Amino acid sequence: VSTETITAEQIAAGARAHELDRAHVFHSWQAQGPFDPMAIVKTEGSWVWDGAGNKLLDFSSQLVNTNIGHQHPKVVAAIQEQAAQICTIAPQYVNDARSEAARLIAELTPGDLNRIFFTNGGADANEHAIRMARLHTGKNKVLAAYRSYHGGTHLAVNVTGDPRRVASDNATDGVVHFFPAYPYRSYFHSTTEAEETERALRHLEDTIILEGPSSIGALVLESIPGSAGIYVPPAGYMEGVRELTTKYGIVFIADEVMAGFGRAGKWFSVNHWNVTPDLLTFAKGVNSGYVPLGGVAISDAIFETFRDRVYPGGLTYSGHPLASAAAVATINAMKEEGMVENAARIGEDIIGPALAEIKAKHPSVGDVRGTGCFWAVELVANCETREPLAPYGGSSPAMAAVTGALKKAGMLPFVNFNRIHVVPPLNISDEDLRAGLAMLDEALSVADAFVEA
Numbered sequence: 272v273s274t275e276t277i278t279a280e281q282i283a284a285g286a287r288a289h290e291l292d293r294a295h296v297f298h299s300w301q302a303q304g305p306f307d308p309m310a311i312v313k314t315e316g317s318w319v320w321d322g323a324g325n326k327l328l329d330f331s332s333q334l335v336n337t338n339i340g341h342q343h344p345k346v347v348a349a350i351q352e353q354a355a356q357i358c359t360i361a362p363q364y365v366n367d368a369r370s371e372a373a374r375l376i377a378e379l380t381p382g383d384l385n386r387i388f389f390t391n392g393g394a395d396a397n398e399h400a401i402r403m404a405r406l407h408t409g410k411n412k413v414l415a416a417y418r419s420y421h422g423g424t425h426l427a428v429n430v431t432g433d434p435r436r437v438a439s440d441n442a443t444d445g446v447v448h449f450f451p452a453y454p455y456r457s458y459f460h461s462t463t464e465a466e467e468t469e470r471a472l473r474h475l476e477d478t479i480i481l482e483g484p485s486s487i488g489a490l491v492l493e494s495i496p497g498s499a500g501i502y503v504p505p506a507g508y509m510e511g512v513r514e515l516t517t518k519y520g521i522v523f524i525a526d527e528v529m530a531g532f533g534r535a536g537k538w539f540s541v542n543h544w545n546v547t548p549d550l551l552t553f554a555k556g557v558n559s560g561y562v563p564l565g566g567v568a569i570s571d572a573i574f575e576t577f578r579d580r581v582y583p584g585g586l587t588y589s590g591h592p593l594a595s596a597a598a599v600a601t602i603n604a605m606k607e608e609g610m611v612e613n614a615a616r617i618g619e620d621i622i623g624p625a626l627a628e629i630k631a632k633h634p635s636v637g638d639v640r641g642t643g644c645f646w647a648v649e650l651v652a653n654c655e656t657r658e659p660l661a662p663y664g665g666s667s668p669a670m671a672a673v674t675g676a677l678k679k680a681g682m683l684p685f686v687n688f689n690r691i692h693v694v695p696p697l698n699i700s701d702e703d704l705r706a707g708l709a710m711l712d713e714a715l716s717v718a719d720a721f722v723e724a
């Protein structure tokens with residue numbers, strides 16, 4: 272653990288901030304009492320410095336959003352320049368940063384997703400996408416997958432298929448969940464990926480028929496589920512979902528909030544299968560979260576519904592100039608510096624092979640999977656039964672021990688239930704990436720000690 276380039280003043284400021292935090296800040300997804308958050312006093316590229324001055328490799332990209340790393344100078348400058356011109360303007364007025372961000376995003380999204388509605392983040396992007404789908408189809412019900420996350424607001428958390436929904440659920444709000452294709456823990460007793468695709472699609476079609484196609488307005492699906500486990504859909508699955516939604520007149524909403532903007536080695540994960548959804552939601556990587564921003568990319572057909580009919584929705588900060596300027600600068604920097612290509616290369620040449628070696632070496636590693644800079648390592652107590660090293664929705668002494676070992680080694684990891692996600696910035700250097708993978712390799716020996724003999 273290195274403490275280079277941190278001053279005594281920064282450490283003192285971190286300590287003061289920590290004290291004020293404990294006195295006054297109410298945190299997301301926590302029991303407030305026992306929570307002892309880490310102060311971060313400096314960030315740069317793939318690195319952050321904690322309140323004690325320790326330099327940590329950010330293998331989490333925070334909440335998988337800093338796709339371009341921390342403090343990218345081109346984006347910092349663009350935000351400063353925009354702030355000097357127009358900090359804020361209401362959404363009903365034209366703003367050059369917003370217009371250019373919309374043009375760039377529409378150009379990158381597949382097919383005829385030519386119009387952009389901007390939101391403050393991912394949850395409200397999904398809320399608005401569903402509202403658009405319901406109004407477009409005149410149908411209320413929404414299908415969504417178990418093992419998914421779509422956001423923390425009322426409808427978005429009801430669409431979510433993970434314990435965060437169970438904790439907040441007080442009305443299903445017209446949402447019906449189905450089982451996704453997840454080869455490692457197949458719900459369909461599949462033994463091959465082809466079987467998984469075929470059976471998962473049959474289950475989805477049965478769900479549609481049994482729920483009544485005439486009542487289902489939307490199907491929401493993460494193109495590659497993120498915090499639920501980065502389980503990449505098997506070949507043919509996404510194409511099949513597109514076919515079924517078209518066949519039954521259901522709006523297909525691809526949630527690319529985490530999987531989009533280069534994270535999976537392509538601008539959008541749906542590009543892996545040449546699938547064009549009717550609506551595509553994004554946030555996080557659109558501007559690496561430097562200023563909050565999300566949105567919905569809208570197909571021509573859905574846009575036509577609202578050509579002469581009022582869209583009953585909006586936000587004070589829709590297309591906020593600072594957020595939009597950050598998006599323009601982020602997308603341009605990603606293009607200029609070949610970051611999406613880099614994500615694809617390091618996924619294929621470095622992360623994939625290293626994780627395959629790690630899996631072969633460590634009995635605690637049940638599965639490794641992913642693409643680009645979007646990988647999961649799934650830990651098990653027993654490789655044969657695949658019993659998770661922490662229960663679904665919880666943690667365990669084993670996971671706490673391996674997380675502690677990673678932090679001690681100098682990493683800020685992304686850990687969820689029985690999984691460690693390898694989700695560094697897309698522009699991480701090969702050297703830093705290899706160093707992080709070596710930290711992971713070493714820390715997993717701690718997990719191995721918990722594996723049943």
Ligand code: PLP
Pocket residue numbers: 334391392393394395397420421422423493497498526527528529530554555565
């Ligand atoms: N959808 C997905 C796939 C996400 O991963 C997230 C956040 O992690 C969201 C939606 C919600 O985004 P936000 O937290 O910006 O509201």
